[in-house]
Amino acid sequence: MNKIITQLPEIKLVGITTRTSNAAEFNPDTAKIKSMLQRFFADNLQDKILNRKNPGKIFAVYTNYDSDENGEYTYFLGEEVTTFENVSQGFEELTIPVQNYAKFTSNPGQIPTVVIDMWQKIWQMDNTTLGGKRAYIADFEIYDERSHDHNEAVLDIYIGIKNENI
Known part of the structure; x- marks a missing residue:
């Protein structure tokens, strides 16, 4: 897993959301993300998003944190768009503000194992290893x-x- 520190401009996304927590996601009876992912791809929801900036580039965003990785958050799944004009019914808009990031790139691995392993390593990092104090505004995976x-x-x-400085 490689890391760099970078800054990204504002990102406009359109997609679907659910409210969950890591505790809920580790319990098969209360997990929501897996079924949301299945619905997103089975129903080809990405193809129903208008004004896609990079078709096929999926953002899985963790935002609206109650506290930190131990509290509830909103999980957003969608794609970047050039404009919020004509957003289809059933989709939500999300704007991620300009922000600095610690960007981690995985080694090749099997999904979901590679994702879970990366998050577990990130959660163990102190601020120095991470590259700064977590903002808990928006964190995301790019597929x-x-x-x-x-x-x-x-x-x-x-x-x-x-x-x-931002």
């Missing part, structure tokens, strides 16, 4: 052409970090 092979997937996880 693109590198993650199409679910047995050898490579993905990026962006962890928002605080910066007083």
Whole structure:
């Protein structure tokens, strides 16, 4: 898992959401993300998003945190758009503000194992190792052409970090 510190401009996304927590996601009876992912891809929801900036580049965003990784958050699944004009019914808009990030790129691995392993390593990091104090505004995973092979997937996880200069 490689890490760099980077800043990204504002990102406009359209997709679907659910409210959950890590505790809920580790319990098969209360997990929501897996069924949301299945619905997103089975119903080809990404193809119903208008004004897609990079078709096929999926954002899985963790936002609206109650506290930190131990509290509830909103899980958003969708794609970046050029404009919020004509958003289809059933979809929600999300704007991620300009933010600094610790960007982690995985080694090739099987989904979901590679994702879970990355998050567990990130949760163990102190602020120095992470590259800054977590902002808990928006963190996200990006799934693109590198993650199409679910047995050898490579993905990026962006962890928002605080910066007083933004």
